[in-house]
Amino acid sequence: MSLSLSLSHSPRRFLPLLLPAPPFAMPPRRDHTQQRWKPKAAPAPSSAAVERMALAPSTAGAAQVWVPRGYATSASSSSSSAVTAAEQGGAGDKLSRLIKGAAEFSVDNNTFTEAQIRATFYPKFENEKSDQEKRTRMIEIVSQGLATIEVTQKHSGSLFMYAGHRGGAYAKNSFGNIFTAVGVFVLGRLFREAWGGKAPKMQAEFNDFLEKNRICISMELVTAVLGDHGQRPKDDYAVVTAVTELGHGKPQFYSTPEVISFCRKWRLPTNHVWLFSTRKSATSFFAAYDALCEEGTATPVCKALDEIADISVPGSKDHVMVQGEILEGLVARIVSRESSVQMEEVLRNFPIPSLDGGDSDLGPSLRDICAANRSDEKQQIKSLLENVGSSMCPDHRDWFGYSGLEAQSRNADKSVVTHFLQAHPTDYATKKLQEMIGLMKRKNFSASFKSYWNYQKVDSLSNDNLCYKMVIHVYSDSVFRRYQQEMRKNQELWPLYRGFFVDVNLFKANNKKAAELSKDSNTLLRNINGALDSSLSSKDGLADEDSNLMVKLKFLTYKIRTFLIRNGLSTLFKDGPSAYRTYYLRQMKIWGTSASKQKELTKMLDEWAVYIRRKYQNKQLPSSTYLSEAEPFLEQYAKRSPANQALIGAAGDLVQTENFLAILDAQRDEEGDLQPERGTAPSSPTSTSLDVVSKTEGLIVFFPGIPGCAKSALCEQILNTPGGLGDNRPLHSLMGDRTKGRYWQKVADERKKKPFRITLADKNAPNEEVWRQIEDMCGMTKAAAVPVIPDSEGTDSNPFSLEALAVFMFRVLQRVNHPGNLDKASPNAGYILLMFYNLYDGKSRREFESELYERFGSLVKMPLLKPERAPLPGD
Incomplete structure (x- = not known):
C-alpha cells in the first residue's frame, strides 16, 4: 500500500536505543512552571537515594515552588524470609477467631478508619466526543503549541500491577490467583534476564524500594498460558505501561520520560513510543492510521510511524520478535508540550543497560512449569511461586491463605464497606475515598466493593483493629461516564481508577486517642493535596477535558480474531449462523469498516461459521483456546489469494498451547483480562x-x-x-x-x-x-x-x-x-x-x-x- 500522498513528511529525529551503560537513578519530576526540566544522574540503585519532586504547601501570598524529596532506598536485601509453619499456625488460629468475631464489630464514636490505595492503573476518562472529534481536537491543541501527541503500542495481553511482595500483585480486578502468579513469575524472570547472577539481590531491593516509597508498577502481561487474545505470543513477556507514586494521597502517575528512566534504572522493558509535536506530524499520524487500519500489521505500522514521528523510541521488546505481526492497536494521548525535550534528555542521560543474564541458565520457563503441573490451578500457582524464588516472592499467603484458612476464608464480611463509610477518617486520603465510594453506593453505580482479610497484616490484627484489602470493581464503562458527570458537578472528587485496590484499616481508639484523632489534624495534608490537585488538574494551561484526551486505535486484523471470531462464538453456537451474521455486521457498522472489507469479511466469516459448526456440532469452541481452530483456518484461507492474505494480515505461526495452558477457574472479559469478581452469565436461557x-x-x-x-x-x-x-x-x-x-x-x-x-x-x-x-x-x-x-x-x-x-x-x-x-x-x-x-x-x-x-x-x-x-x- 502506498502512503506517499498522505505521508509526504520528511523524517525528523529517530532516537535509537543507545549503547549499553550502567543504570542510573531516576530524574526528578518535571516542574510545571517556566523552570527548565533537567534529568539528574545519580549513583546506582543499590546505594543511591533517588530524588523526585514534591509540591510544598502553599502559604498566603507566596508562590508555589517545587522542593526535592529524597526517596528511601535499600542498601541491602531486607525482604523477610518465608513464614514458618509454626508461626502460621498461631496466626491462623488468631485470624480464625477474628473472622468469627468480626460480625460483632460495630461502629461507634470511637471507630476510625484509614485507607490507602495499594495499586491502581490510570483513571478512565470517558470523553463524550466521538473519536473523530477527539482526533480533530488533538491536532488543534498540538497546532497551537499547547501539547504533544504521544503514541504507544497496545500489546495484546492482560493488565498486571505490582506493588512489591508485601504491597501485593494484582490483575485487573483480582488478586491471589493464577494471573497474578504468572505475572510475578514473568517479572522475576525479567530480572534474571537483566541482572544475571545479581538478580536475587536486585529483586529484593526492588521489592523494598516499591514498599518503602509506596510505588506500584503496571505492566501489560503477554503470555501464551493464560488464554488466547489476537495472537499467541512467541515468547512470554511483559512491558511496563505505568508507574504510580501512591504516597498517602492522590496517586501521581509518572510521565513517559520518567517511566523510561525508572525502567532503565531497574532494567525493566519499556514500550515503543512515538511523539508528534507539530501539526504536520500529528495530521500525518492519523492519516497513516487511516491508511493502515484495515490491513496494518506490526512491521508496516512501526515503519510508517518511525518515518513521520518527531521522535521515535523503540521498545525494549520488539513486537514482531516476541508477540508477532498481529498488532492490537495504538494508544494516542495528549501529553505535555515539553515531552519531546524531556524524552531527548532522558535518552541521553539514561541509556539502555546491558542484559547480564542473556546467556545464563534462567531455569524452567513459564511454559515448562505450567506443562509439568497440570493437576489443578493451585498446583500451578505453587510451582510458579516456588520457581520464581524467595527473593522475589518470599510470602505466598495472598494465594494460599494462612495455616488452615484457605482462599475462601479471606472473603470478609459484606458489612466492611458500610463500616468504612460510617467510621471517622484519620486523614484526607481516607476522607476522599469515603467520598468516592459513598457517592457510587448512593447512585447505585454498577460496581462492587469486595473486602478480603489482609493476610499481610495478621500480626497487627485484633478484635478492635481489623485490616482488609478492598477490590473496587467497576462492571461497565457507563459507570465511568456517570462518575465523570459527577466530577463536573464536584471538582473535588478524586478520579475513578481502573484496577483499583485499597488497604482498609478499621480500628477502635480509647477516649483520649479518639479525642486527638477527632481534631482537625489533617489541615496541612488537606492543603498539600489541595495544592497538588489544583496544580495537576490541568497540564500546561489545558482544560481538563483536553488534558485527558485519549483515543484507542485498533487494527482490523486484530479485531477479526478477537471481536468477530472469539467474541462471536456464543452467538454462533447458541443462536446459529443467521444471528452470528447479524452480530458481525453490526460490529463492522459500528467500526465504520469499508464496504469492500465488509464484503470480504462476510464471505470469510460465513465460511468460518459453517466450518466450525460442522466440526464441533453443538459443543461450543472454548474461547480461551479458539486460536487452535481459528489460526489454521485463517492460514488456509489466506493462501488462496493475495487479497485474502491482506485481509488476514498474518497467519501460520501458531504456538501450540494444549500442553501448558494455565488452568483458569474464572471468566475473562471481552479483551481477555481475568474477571473473577463478576462472572459471565450462562449463555443458555434454559440452563437450570x-x-x-x-x-x-x-x-x-x-x-x-x-x-x-x-x-x-x-x-x-x-x-x-x-x-x-x-x-x-x-x-x-x-x-x-x-x-x-x-x-x-x-x-x-x-x-x-x-x-x-x-x-x-x-x-x-x-x-x-x-x-x-x-x-x-x-x-x-x-x-x-x-x-x-x-x-x-x-x-x-x-x-x-x-x-x-x-x-x-x-x-x-x-x-x-x-x-x-x-x-x-x-x-x-x-x-x-x-x-x-x-x-x-x-x-x-x-x-x-x-x-x-x-x-x-x-x-x-x-x-x-x-x-x-x-x-x-x-x-
Whole structure:
C-alpha cells in the first residue's frame, strides 16, 4: 500500500536505543512552571537515594515552588524470609477467631478508619466526543503549541500491577490467583534476564524500594498460558505501561520520560513510543492510521510511524520478535508540550543497560512449569511461586491463605464497606475515598466493593483493629461516564481508577486517642493535596477535558480474531449462523469498516461459521483456546489469494498451547483480562440450577422480575411436577401476595426451620437490598440461591425491553381475581408496572445479569419472546 500522498513528511529525529551503560537513578519530576526540566544522574540503585519532586504547601501570598524529596532506598536485601509453619499456625488460629468475631464489630464514636490505595492503573476518562472529534481536537491543541501527541503500542495481553511482595500483585480486578502468579513469575524472570547472577539481590531491593516509597508498577502481561487474545505470543513477556507514586494521597502517575528512566534504572522493558509535536506530524499520524487500519500489521505500522514521528523510541521488546505481526492497536494521548525535550534528555542521560543474564541458565520457563503441573490451578500457582524464588516472592499467603484458612476464608464480611463509610477518617486520603465510594453506593453505580482479610497484616490484627484489602470493581464503562458527570458537578472528587485496590484499616481508639484523632489534624495534608490537585488538574494551561484526551486505535486484523471470531462464538453456537451474521455486521457498522472489507469479511466469516459448526456440532469452541481452530483456518484461507492474505494480515505461526495452558477457574472479559469478581452469565436461557448447585444443601429460587413475568405460574408448575426438581429435597413455595407481614423475614424464618429444603420465593425481588437479604439467608442456612429472570434484550439503561414490559402488562390485564388485586379490575395496574420497571433503571441487561451471577454463581432465564419476531410498530 502506498502512503506517499498522505505521508509526504520528511523524517525528523529517530532516537535509537543507545549503547549499553550502567543504570542510573531516576530524574526528578518535571516542574510545571517556566523552570527548565533537567534529568539528574545519580549513583546506582543499590546505594543511591533517588530524588523526585514534591509540591510544598502553599502559604498566603507566596508562590508555589517545587522542593526535592529524597526517596528511601535499600542498601541491602531486607525482604523477610518465608513464614514458618509454626508461626502460621498461631496466626491462623488468631485470624480464625477474628473472622468469627468480626460480625460483632460495630461502629461507634470511637471507630476510625484509614485507607490507602495499594495499586491502581490510570483513571478512565470517558470523553463524550466521538473519536473523530477527539482526533480533530488533538491536532488543534498540538497546532497551537499547547501539547504533544504521544503514541504507544497496545500489546495484546492482560493488565498486571505490582506493588512489591508485601504491597501485593494484582490483575485487573483480582488478586491471589493464577494471573497474578504468572505475572510475578514473568517479572522475576525479567530480572534474571537483566541482572544475571545479581538478580536475587536486585529483586529484593526492588521489592523494598516499591514498599518503602509506596510505588506500584503496571505492566501489560503477554503470555501464551493464560488464554488466547489476537495472537499467541512467541515468547512470554511483559512491558511496563505505568508507574504510580501512591504516597498517602492522590496517586501521581509518572510521565513517559520518567517511566523510561525508572525502567532503565531497574532494567525493566519499556514500550515503543512515538511523539508528534507539530501539526504536520500529528495530521500525518492519523492519516497513516487511516491508511493502515484495515490491513496494518506490526512491521508496516512501526515503519510508517518511525518515518513521520518527531521522535521515535523503540521498545525494549520488539513486537514482531516476541508477540508477532498481529498488532492490537495504538494508544494516542495528549501529553505535555515539553515531552519531546524531556524524552531527548532522558535518552541521553539514561541509556539502555546491558542484559547480564542473556546467556545464563534462567531455569524452567513459564511454559515448562505450567506443562509439568497440570493437576489443578493451585498446583500451578505453587510451582510458579516456588520457581520464581524467595527473593522475589518470599510470602505466598495472598494465594494460599494462612495455616488452615484457605482462599475462601479471606472473603470478609459484606458489612466492611458500610463500616468504612460510617467510621471517622484519620486523614484526607481516607476522607476522599469515603467520598468516592459513598457517592457510587448512593447512585447505585454498577460496581462492587469486595473486602478480603489482609493476610499481610495478621500480626497487627485484633478484635478492635481489623485490616482488609478492598477490590473496587467497576462492571461497565457507563459507570465511568456517570462518575465523570459527577466530577463536573464536584471538582473535588478524586478520579475513578481502573484496577483499583485499597488497604482498609478499621480500628477502635480509647477516649483520649479518639479525642486527638477527632481534631482537625489533617489541615496541612488537606492543603498539600489541595495544592497538588489544583496544580495537576490541568497540564500546561489545558482544560481538563483536553488534558485527558485519549483515543484507542485498533487494527482490523486484530479485531477479526478477537471481536468477530472469539467474541462471536456464543452467538454462533447458541443462536446459529443467521444471528452470528447479524452480530458481525453490526460490529463492522459500528467500526465504520469499508464496504469492500465488509464484503470480504462476510464471505470469510460465513465460511468460518459453517466450518466450525460442522466440526464441533453443538459443543461450543472454548474461547480461551479458539486460536487452535481459528489460526489454521485463517492460514488456509489466506493462501488462496493475495487479497485474502491482506485481509488476514498474518497467519501460520501458531504456538501450540494444549500442553501448558494455565488452568483458569474464572471468566475473562471481552479483551481477555481475568474477571473473577463478576462472572459471565450462562449463555443458555434454559440452563437450570441443577447444573451448578449442590444437592446436599438447601436452595432458594427467587425472581428478580416484574408483575406478569410468570413467576407464580412457574412455581405452581414446579410444585405439580412429580419429583419436583429431580432430587429428594422437599419443596416449599411462599407466595408474596398471600403472605402478610414482612415477606423476606418470613422466608428466613421458614428456612431456619428446615434449611435443607427448596424454597420457591414467589415474589418479585427487584433490588439489591432484597438480594443482600437472600445472601444472608444463604449464609445462615447453608443454602444456595438461584435467580430466575425473564429473557430479554433489555436497553442501555434497563434490563427489560419495552416489548417485555408490554408482554407483562398484557398478562396482568388478562388476570381475574388476583390475590394481590393486580388484575384487569385494578384502576392503576399500568402505573404499578411502570413503577416496578423503574426500579431497575440505571442497569443495562449485561450489568443486571452479571451482578446476579456474581452474587449467586448461577442464573436461569425463562424464554419470553421469539428471537425472529416482527419489530414493534413505529410512531
